[in-house]
Structure formats: C-alpha cells, structure tokens
Amino acid sequence: MTIHQEKEQKNSASTQTNNTWQIIWENVQILVIAVILAVIIRTFIAEPRYIPSESMYPTLETGDRLVVEKVSYYFHPPQTGDIIVFEPPIQLQLQGYEKQQAFIKRIIAMGGDTVAVKEGQVYVNNQPLKENYILQPPYYNLQSVKVPDGYLFVMGDNRNNSNDSHVWGFLPEENIIGHAVFRFFPFNRIGSILSTIIWP
Numbered sequence: 001m002t003i004h005q006e007k008e009q010k011n012s013a014s015t016q017t018n019n020t021w022q023i024i025w026e027n028v029q030i031l032v033i034a035v036i037l038a039v040i041i042r043t044f045i046a047e048p049r050y051i052p053s054e055s056m057y058p059t060l061e062t063g064d065r066l067v068v069e070k071v072s073y074y075f076h077p078p079q080t081g082d083i084i085v086f087e088p089p090i091q092l093q094l095q096g097y098e099k100q101q102a103f104i105k106r107i108i109a110m111g112g113d114t115v116a117v118k119e120g121q122v123y124v125n126n127q128p129l130k131e132n133y134i135l136q137p138p139y140y141n142l143q144s145v146k147v148p149d150g151y152l153f154v155m156g157d158n159r160n161n162s163n164d165s166h167v168w169g170f171l172p173e174e175n176i177i178g179h180a181v182f183r184f185f186p187f188n189r190i191g192s193i194l195s196t197i198i199w200p
Contacts, residue, residue: 047178049085049102055156055163056104059083059133059193065185066104066193068178078152078173080124082107083180083193086154091168102177105154105164111173115153117142117166122155133157142166150174 051064060066060083068085078084085104088097109115109124116123120137123129123144138159147153151170156162165171180193 048184049104049180051104054161055158056083056106057158057161058135059106059157060104060180060183061189063186064183064189066180067182067184069181070178072179073176078107078110078176078179080107080110084152084154085177085180086171086175087177089168089171089175092163095168103163104180105156105162105171107152108155108165109147109153111147111149111151113153114144114146115142115165116144131157134159136160138166140166 047068047070049066049068051060051062051066054062083104083106085102087099088101088103092103093099108122108129113124114126116126117138118141120139121128122131122138135158140160145153147170150173152173153165154171155164155166182192183189
C-alpha cells in the first residue's frame with residue numbers, strides 16, 4: 001500500500017467517524033425536541049387519561065382512554081354539562097387522596113347556582129334536570145345548597161356510586177386539569193364525549 005493510499009484510507013475512516021457522530025447528534029437533537037414538545041403539549045394543550053372506576057358509567061366505562069384538552073378554558077370558563085378532570089380538593093386530600101390522583105366528573109352547577117336532590121331528581125336553581133345520561137336516579141336527598149363564586153358542583157353520571165360534590169362539597173375552579181372531549185380506546189367506542197345538561 002502506498003503512502004497516498006494510506007492517507008486516503010485514513011481520510012475515509014475519519015469522514016465515516018464524523019458522519020456517524022453527526023447522525024448521532026442529529027438524532028439526539030430530534031429526541032430532545034420531541035421530549036420538550038411532548039412536555040409542552042401535555043402541560044398546556046392535551047393529555048391522555050385512563051378511567052379507573054365506574055363513577056361516570058354509562059357515559060364512561062372503566063378502562064376507557066380519553067383525550068383531555070386544556071386549551072378551551074384559557075378562552076372561556078367551564079360550562080354546565082362539561083365533563084372535567086381535576087385535582088382532588090383539600091377535603092379529599094385530607095381523606096388520604098394524593099394531589100396527583102385526578103378525578104373525573106360532570107359539572108352540574110356553577111358559582112351562584114343552587115343545587116338540591118329530592119326524590120331521585122336533581123334541581124338546579126329550582127329547575128329539574130332531564131338527565132338521560134345517568135345510570136339511575138340518585139337514591140339520596142340533598143338539601144338546597146348555593147355554590148360559591150369560583151367553585152363548581154360536580155357529580156358522577158353513576159349517581160349512586162360516585163364520590164362527588166354531594167359527598168365532599170364544592171370544587172374550586174382552579175383545580176381543573178382539563179376538559180374530557182374524546183375517547184380513543186376501546187376502538188369500538190371511539191368518539192366524542194357527551195358534554196351537556198338537558199333542561200325540561
């Protein structure tokens with residue numbers, strides 16, 4: 001092998017090494033950007049959530065996977081009928097629930113509204129709700145209460161198997177994580193999630 005050939009071989013090996021490191025560095029950059037985007041999206045835009053209980057049955061079933069969006073409430077306040085994911089309020093944290101142990105319920109009333117449950121019927125501002133999304137009428141009664149400003153009254157659609165506002169009180173709006181809008185699993189029930197209150 002001549003000196004010229006040796007130099008060419010060394011240059012080729014050096015070029016290959018540089019190309020390898022360049023590819024590795026580009027992949028690292030792509031990975032870092034992907035992680036940053038994932039964190040931003042999960043924190044500010046949307047995140048997946050898993051349903052661990054039957055408290056929202058029949059609207060949501062145990063094992064359902066949902067998309068919880070976080071953008072719309074930057075532009076308008078939550079609405080009656082919205083299904084929301086939220087951090088447990090202090091009442092639940094004092095009972096042993098962790099702050100990151102998210103709950104999911106439907107907004108029944110807003111700040112300033114009154115809520116009562118009588119003989120299997122939920123009343124908001126003395127008007128009965130027509131709730132074709134619940135499993136069965138509530139077996140309990142609740143004396144009329146007024147929701148403070150900045151708070152919500154939330155209930156599970158499975159009224160008789162739900163740890164909700166009729167048990168622990170009002171939810172601070174600041175505890176909201178996001179609005180459940182879409183079920184992406186199981187595949188045979190993919191679709192948007194009913195977010196409404198029906199008045200008579």
